[in-house]
Amino acid sequence: MPAIDWSNLFGFTMSPIELFIRGTLTFFFLFSMFRFIVRRDVGALGLSDLLVLVIIADASQNAMAGDYKSVPDGFVLMSTIIGWSLVLNFLSFRFPLIRRVVLPRPLCIVxxxxxxxxxxxxxxxxxxxxxxxxxxxxxxxxxxxxxxYLEPDGQVTVIRKRGGAAEHRDRHRAY
Structure with missing residues (x-):
């Protein structure tokens, strides 16, 4: 059994700043793709959706990391991705202008x-x-x-008209 090279396992193989920049660029590229292009597919995860996510993960891994091989390299990348997600959530909670960019409004489809x-x-x-x-x-x-409405998460919300037969029947059942 070969000896463990601890410096390769726990040392950086790439500059943490470069990893941060790569992770940031890839995060915002993927965020834009999912925010503006595949909106209605986000709420339901089917087999083809899962396949797309796996392929995107594999393809973006090279864009983010280059040839990283150590554990800290991976930690910096994962922290960058999670960090930007938290920052966007916080900013969209605090600032309505950012909320409009980050969280799309529901679209009226009927x-x-x-x-x-x-x-x-x-x-x-x-x-x-x-x-x-x-x-x-x-x-x-x-x-x-x-x-x-087509909601931002891809789900659909339906508001029925009042006075329909089903509503009339349900109203009388309740009393």
Whole structure:
């Protein structure tokens, strides 16, 4: 069994400043990609989504780290990624302007029973997907929907119109 080279294991193989810069650049690149491009896929993690995350992790590892080989190198990178996430969360909590950049607003995809075609097209949501989203909220007819929003986490929130048959039936059951 070969001897353990403790200096390679616990010494830096790359400048911590360079690791910080690489981690920062990669974090903000990936943040931008997920914030502006793959918004509706964030809330649901399917097999293809998992595959994309694994591939992104592998591809970004080289961009972030170059050829790092020691434990402290990895710690600096992980700390940089987690640190920027915490900083963005804190800043978006404290400052509304930053919140608008970091956390997208919900998008109205149905308004008063009418599909918002421009939003659906921009978000690449097909009619079948919209129908599926509504069925998940036990809505059979889009006319029952007062508002439906695509939330920042990719989930859909549905607000039903008042006075529907289901609401009338449920109201009488409660009394």
């Amino acid at each position: 308004k008063d029973g009418v599909k918002q075609e421009a939003v659906l097209k921009r978000e690449l949501i097909a009619d079948e997907e919209l129908a599926e989203m509504l069925r998940e909220h036990e809505v059979e007819d889009i006319a029952q929907v007062k508002r439906a």
